[in-house]
Amino acid sequence: MRFDQADPVIERWGRLNTVPWCHAYRGEEVRSADFTLSDGTFAQPWLEPQEDGSIAVCAWDRRARKHNEIASWTNLESALDRALVVIRSWSPRVD
Numbered sequence: 001m002r003f004d005q006a007d008p009v010i011e012r013w014g015r016l017n018t019v020p021w022c023h024a025y026r027g028e029e030v031r032s033a034d035f036t037l038s039d040g041t042f043a044q045p046w047l048e049p050q051e052d053g054s055i056a057v058c059a060w061d062r063r064a065r066k067h068n069e070i071a072s073w074t075n076l077e078s079a080l081d082r083a084l085v086v087i088r089s090w091s092p093r094v095d
Contacts, residue, residue: 003031005073006047006055013080019045037091045083059083065090 003023010031014021019033032046041061048056050070057079059067067086071079 006031006076009076013077017084039091041091043087057083059087061090
């Protein structure tokens with residue numbers, strides 16, 4: 001898998017949203033991030049390049065909640081923004 005096109009976008013997006021991206025896992029090239037929401041809910045977004053040239057923006061809470069969106073390289077940042085909104089909705093609001 002090649003992530004060359006995604007790296008500048010996810011690094012900029014990660015800095016803006018305080019989401020550090022991991023580039024390798026068990027010797028494999030990946031693009032994923034691990035973080036904990038304010039209530040302790042764990043979340044992991046990741047990218048999966050597709051054979052047709054698009055990219056899947058995925059996320060889960062390591063339980064049952066998942067998010068998947070197929071995006072083009074040109075709208076990757078918008079897809080990441082939408083994924084972050086979904087991820088944040090998994091954390092119950094405390095008033």
